[in-house]
Amino acid sequence: MELRGKKILLIGLGRTGREGARFLARQGASVLVSDARSEQELGAEVASLADLALEFRFGGEQIGWLDGVDYVVPSPGVARENPLLREAAARRLPILSEIEVAARFCAAPILAITGTNGKSTTTTLVGEMMKAAGKKIFVGGNLGVPFISAADGDYDWAVLEISSFQLEWIEQFRPKIGALLNLSEDHLDRYPALADYAAAKERLFAFQTSADTAILNRDDPRVWEMRRRMASRVVSFGFGAAADGVFATKDEIVWRAGAAEERFSLREVKIQGVHNVENMMAAIAAAKCAGLERAPIQRALNDFSGLEHRLEFVREHGGARYYNDSKGTNVGAVVKSLASFAGPVILIAGGVDKGGAYAPLEAPVRAKVRRLVLFGAAREIIARALGSCAETAVVDDLRAAVRDAAAHARPGDVVLLSPACSSFDQFRNYAERGRLFKDLVRQL
Numbered sequence: 001m002e003l004r005g006k007k008i009l010l011i012g013l014g015r016t017g018r019e020g021a022r023f024l025a026r027q028g029a030s031v032l033v034s035d036a037r038s039e040q041e042l043g044a045e046v047a048s049l050a051d052l053a054l055e056f057r058f059g060g061e062q063i064g065w066l067d068g069v070d071y072v073v074p075s076p077g078v079a080r081e082n083p084l085l086r087e088a089a090a091r092r093l094p095i096l097s098e099i100e101v102a103a104r105f106c107a108a109p110i111l112a113i114t115g116t117n118g119k120s121t122t123t124t125l126v127g128e129m130m131k132a133a134g135k136k137i138f139v140g141g142n143l144g145v146p147f148i149s150a151a152d153g154d155y156d157w158a159v160l161e162i163s164s165f166q167l168e169w170i171e172q173f174r175p176k177i178g179a180l181l182n183l184s185e186d187h188l189d190r191y192p193a194l195a196d197y198a199a200a201k202e203r204l205f206a207f208q209t210s211a212d213t214a215i216l217n218r219d220d221p222r223v224w225e226m227r228r229r230m231a232s233r234v235v236s237f238g239f240g241a242a243a244d245g246v247f248a249t250k251d252e253i254v255w256r257a258g259a260a261e262e263r264f265s266l267r268e269v270k271i272q273g274v275h276n277v278e279n280m281m282a283a284i285a286a287a288k289c290a291g292l293e294r295a296p297i298q299r300a301l302n303d304f305s306g307l308e309h310r311l312e313f314v315r316e317h318g319g320a321r322y323y324n325d326s327k328g329t330n331v332g333a334v335v336k337s338l339a340s341f342a343g344p345v346i347l348i349a350g351g352v353d354k355g356g357a358y359a360p361l362e363a364p365v366r367a368k369v370r371r372l373v374l375f376g377a378a379r380e381i382i383a384r385a386l387g388s389c390a391e392t393a394v395v396d397d398l399r400a401a402v403r404d405a406a407a408h409a410r411p412g413d414v415v416l417l418s419p420a421c422s423s424f425d426q427f428r429n430y431a432e433r434g435r436l437f438k439d440l441v442r443q444l
Contacts, residue, residue: 012077013037014077071094099162108154111177125300179282180205311323349373361386374401
């Protein structure tokens with residue numbers, strides 16, 4: 001892809017936008033950066049790019065900004081309904097996601113992981129397996145460092161977490177190994193229905209060939225049905241024994257490929273919960289498809305202690321254990337988090353509603369949750385949906401939620417922050433929300 005001398009409109013000045021601007025300028029492109037926020041709001045972001053010859057447009061979306069543009073590169077958070085994207089499509093201007101541009105400059109094979117839940121854990125774990133095997137790798141994408149910041153680097157593998165948003169504007173993006181972990185309702189504030197969200201996720205495999213591999217969860221009906229449309233080789237994982245692929249028993253995970261079989265012990269792994277067994281199965285499948293030997297895979301499984309903000313143990317106080325699961329930003333994630341505890345649980349939830357149903361939480365809340373503490377913009381919505389399932393308190397913010405939970409916690413309880421919502425009503429992101437929760441718990 002030749003970018004020198006091309007005029008590119010980059011929409012959005014978040015982290016991906018800033019890294020994209022640097023990469024595009026490095027390739028000799030003329031870069032125009034736009035953002036709906038004001039210049040005053042973006043002072044620090046603009047200052048961080050002061051060494052580059054960029055043009056900026058702030059405070060709106062004016063169609064004239066597209067004049068003379070060769071390519072449009074939207075940040076993942078920019079919805080398809082954005083006026084600039086609609087006009088660009090009408091003008092038949094190429095619209096390329098950041099991962100599409102990055103992949104065209106990446107010499108390393110790509111291992112890409114998507115799904116509603118478990119993406120970050122699985123991506124990080126595959127990265128640790130690669131490192132244990134002595135591979136030189138880039139780990140990032142939707143997780144941490146944007147892919148485009150390292151697209152022209154020298155790596156053995158690029159291991160990427162990929163979101164549905166990033167897949168909306170791809171034209172050739174083709175992972176050597178792609179994995180779809182699961183599908184449940186999420187981002188229905190952006191997609192009209194679950195089917196549209198699922199279709200966006202399935203685009204991970206759109207340009208694969210028979211030389212590539214698709215790793216699919218055979219226990220998830222929506223995911224497993226996609227195997228019928230795969231041009232690539234399909235490798236599956238799931239809990240039931242299988243002649244080929246990956247399955248789990250009580251104490252180990254088994255990889256089978258024809259007559260070959262390898263077994264990975266779970267006796268010394270640190271991460272717990274049924275969802276993490278699924279993540280480990282997917283990671284083992286990816287690592288084996290990438291050609292890794294058993295020993296470094298097992299070593300990484302034993303050493304991996306999990307991610308911050310995902311069922312992260314904070315402390316014990318008054319006989320109750322407190323867990324930070326701020327990354328549980330959808331209903332499906334909370335269902336799996338609750339499955340990790342026998343109960344009783346005081347569940348803290350709330351934030352910005354994402355348009356999905358809370359019905360899948362009814363049974364686990366009735367079975368395990370002793371008290372439901374709801375905060376943030378969606379608190380009344382969740383209270384209407386789940387308030388009859390457990391004793392319920394509705395409070396304004398996270399600080400009040402922690403106070404309420406601590407006042408009602410008993411020895412043996414689990415106090416779990418697992419919001420089922422995005423964080424953008426009161427926080428910049430889920431990480432800021434999780435850090436505040438940990439600070440509040442440590443102050444008890």
